[in-house]
Amino acid sequence: MSSKVQELADPRRQAYVGELGKLSVRMNKIKHKIAVVSGKGGVGKSTVTVNLAMAFAKHGHAERIGILDADITGPCVPKIIGLHGQQIQSGPVGVFPAIGPFGIKVMSMGFLLPSDETPVIWRGPLRMKAISQFLSNIVWGELDFLFIDLPPGTGDEPLSIMQLLPEMDGVVIVTIPSEVSQIVVKKAVTFSKKLNMPVIGIIENMSGFICPKCGLGINIFKAGGGRRIAKELRIPFLGSIPIESKICEASDKGVPFIVENVNSPANKAFMKIVKKVKRSLKTKKAQSQEESE
Numbered sequence: 438m439s440s441k442v443q444e445l446a447d448p449r450r451q452a453y454v455g456e457l458g459k460l461s462v463r464m465n466k467i468k469h470k471i472a473v474v475s476g477k478g479g480v481g482k483s484t485v486t487v488n489l490a491m492a493f494a495k496h497g498h499a500e501r502i503g504i505l506d507a508d509i510t511g512p513c514v515p516k517i518i519g520l521h522g523q524q525i526q527s528g529p530v531g532v533f534p535a536i537g538p539f540g541i542k543v544m545s546m547g548f549l550l551p552s553d554e555t556p557v558i559w560r561g562p563l564r565m566k567a568i569s570q571f572l573s574n575i576v577w578g579e580l581d582f583l584f585i586d587l588p589p590g591t592g593d594e595p596l597s598i599m600q601l602l603p604e605m606d607g608v609v610i611v612t613i614p615s616e617v618s619q620i621v622v623k624k625a626v627t628f629s630k631k632l633n634m635p636v637i638g639i640i641e642n643m644s645g646f647i648c649p650k651c652g653l654g655i656n657i658f659k660a661g662g663g664r665r666i667a668k669e670l671r672i673p674f675l676g677s678i679p680i681e682s683k684i685c686e687a688s689d690k691g692v693p694f695i696v697e698n699v700n701s702p703a704n705k706a707f708m709k710i711v712k713k714v715k716r717s718l719k720t721k722k723a724q725s726q727e728e729s730e
């Protein structure tokens with residue numbers, strides 16, 4: 438049992454342990470759970486989470502995908518997926534996720550706050566209790582994949598959330614190609630190791646820009662850093678997503694990019710990543726079956 442649980446006084450501790458049990462039962466109905474992490478903020482983690490989830494939905498899993506926006510203090514998945522301001526339903530069994538494109542189920546603190554300006558201020562053991570209550574009350578139902586957009590960085594908050602979520606398949610690390618970002622990828626790998634969590638692979642976002650007018654390619658944040666660090670750390674490289682102004686425009690409008698830009702290079706990159714992730718999960722399953730025989 439984690440030290441966070443031990444920190445709580447007895448009656449609160451019992452309630453907390455009960456919540457963790459409920460969370461575990463709910464999570465067991467989800468076949469695969471993948472957390473999206475980054476060593477630092479602003480590299481496109483939320484954008485990648487939403488579009489990757491959508492790419493999976495398009496790849497034969499419509500209505501069987503969920504996104505948990507676990508960025509408790511800065512939730513922005515509802516905005517990116519076009520569910521900003523959505524009212525969610527709740528009942529005796531818990532709260533029901535909002536439904537986005539392709540029937541994707543989305544849950545975010547953003548749905549529970551009275552306004553965009555309301556900050557979430559939870560401190561100390563109460564904070565853990567509030568987070569575990571939030572997570573354990575979500576009624577996901579049966580899903581093939583749940584993607585978890587963690588808070589930026591590798592600090593206490595993402596760590597605590599990951600400790601609460603049981604039986605994850607692993608993490609996908611999002612980075613940009615610059616050297617500074619490569620250094621923080623190592624932190625994300627250490628973070629995963631600390632949690633005993635496999636690294637499914639690295640995605641290089643904001644990987645080059647092709648001018649839509651002249652077709653000239655420009656490597657704004659350099660190029661190939663993601664692949665290089667993946668090789669150095671012996672971690673699978675899942676793919677590169679270029680900078681496309683339409684990605685940013687789509688997120689701001691709440692029209693998920695993948696839905697509207699089927700033939701764009703970024704869209705094709707997302708679809709390739711889906712295949713790689715699926716292959717990796719299949720291999721892991723075969724390996725664990727072999728080990729248990």
Ligand SMILES: Nc1ncnc2c1ncn2[C@@H]1O[C@H](COP(=O)(O)OP(=O)(O)OP(=O)(O)O)[C@@H](O)[C@H]1O
Pocket residue numbers: 475477478479480481482483484485508511513588589642643644678679680681682683684685686688689
């Ligand atoms: N490949 C891309 N091309 C163009 N714009 C992008 C791309 N990836 C992300 N963006 C834009 O970059 C900004 C930051 O992206 P996003 O919010 O997904 O980052 P984040 O890593 O989740 O940030 P935070 O650390 O604050 O959670 C957004 O405006 C998003 O639309």
Ligand SMILES: [Mg+2]
Pocket residue numbers: 482483484508513
């Ligand atoms: Mg984010």
